[in-house]
Amino acid sequence: MKKSRIGVLTGGGDCAGLNPALKWVVKTAMDERLESERGVRYEVLGIHDGWKGLVDIDPATWDGTGNITPLNPDIVRTWDRYGGTMLGTSRYSPYDPQNECSNLVIENIQKLGLEAVIVLGGDGTLAIATRLSREGINVIGIPKTIDKDLPETDYTLGFETALNVIVEEVDRLRTTAGSHKRIFVIETMGRNAGWLALEGGEACGAYIILIPEFDFSFERVNELVMEGRRSGTRYEIVIVAEGAKPVGGTEIVKNEETDSFGRKTLGGIGEILAQEIEKGTELETRSVVLSHLQRGGAPCAYDRRMGRYFGIAAVDLIVNQRYGNMVAFKNGEITSVPLENIYGKLNLVDPRTQYDIDRYNGRRTILDSGK
Ligand code: F6P
Helix, strand or coil: CEEEEEEEEECCCCCCCHHHHHHHHHHHHCCHHHHHHHCEEEEEEEECCHHHHHCCCCHHHHHHCCCEEEECHHHHCCHHHCCCCCCCCCCCCCCCHHHCCHHHHHHHHHHCCCCEEEEEECHHHHHHHHHHHHCCCCEEEEEECCCCCCCCCCCCECHHHHHHHHHHHHHHHHHHHHHHCCEEEEEECCCCCCHHHHHHHHHHCCCEEECCCCCECHHHHHHHHHHHHHCCCCCEEEEEECCCCECCCCCCEEEEEECCCCCEEECCHHHHHHHHHHHHHCCCEEEEECHHHHHCCCCCHHHHHHHHHHHHHHHHHHHCCCCCEEEEEECCEEEEEEHHHHCCCCCCCCHHHHCECCCCECCCCCCCCCC
16 A cells, blocks of 8 residues: 655644644544545654744654654544644744745655645745745645634634634623623734624624724714613623724734734734723723633634534545645535635625624625625
8 A cells, every 4th residue: 555644734823623623634644444445544744833843853853853743543532622733833934034944844844755734824824835835845724713814715713713702701791891881892813804803793792893994983983882872771892803993093013023924913902992982981991802812712613523624625635636725615615725826815804795884893784695
């Protein structure tokens, strides 16, 4: 029987759903029944800490370095129950101009004898996979990010679990907000995409939702808050995406430094907004930043299922030698798209069709796309 060795890594921010996908990559690749059907026996190496794990190794003694672990169905049996990533992750780019080492990564992939590498990542990690693919490395992508901002797929692992965190935390905040007649501003993650804020806000029934794709006015927010109070509400829940900004303003960054993917860390708009609301309405207002809570915890049922489907599909792509593709979920089906089609692109909320620009909320009409 032909033997083949594949690698798998998780890069960028962690999220729930990675471990279920890892489990199903390993189980599918090493399934004995499928082995005889395919005529190939796969070996799966887990690469630790994202792309960094392919820099810092000695391929001659790869099993002794700690960055590479051979995986098997026994090892991954319970992984789908856990959040985060058992392989570890990093925001490390071998194409970082400050520390370019893509040749070393390519050399190590070859020395490890990997026929292909399955890469679980968001836009930064998958952009690296695309560039390596251009240089002749066989890669398969699996979309993950709580931001849900990857194009060509209706789902990215981690998103639903993060939404559940938002709903749970807002439910908790409602009791204290109501007791004190306070306004709560809740800042969600999502970088420059509003999906988490919009769909999280819709799911928890937020009164106001502010997204990066539509600049808001402080005056309009205050007007809406006062309108709510006049109609008899005791408290308001305002969800603001970390990348949202007021008209004429810029997004708020935590610090000016960029990471290896060239990105700044966003955060802080929630507190600024809370102060503006309190000033403008004279109503007691507090802000809460949900931050990394949205990435933590056990994967919800949907992420376990999607992780499973994506993991299986990634191995199917390898079996069929359809390298350079990302598995995707489109119109209710598991499918695949060329990595080149997503390179450098983002999937953002379309405020014209998916947002109520007057009431700063989700829409209350479902557009008939057939017309
Ligand atoms: O891309 C996922 C994400 O959680 C974003 O929503 C957020 O802006 C960023 O990562 C935070 O990054 P870090 O984990 O490096 O603080």
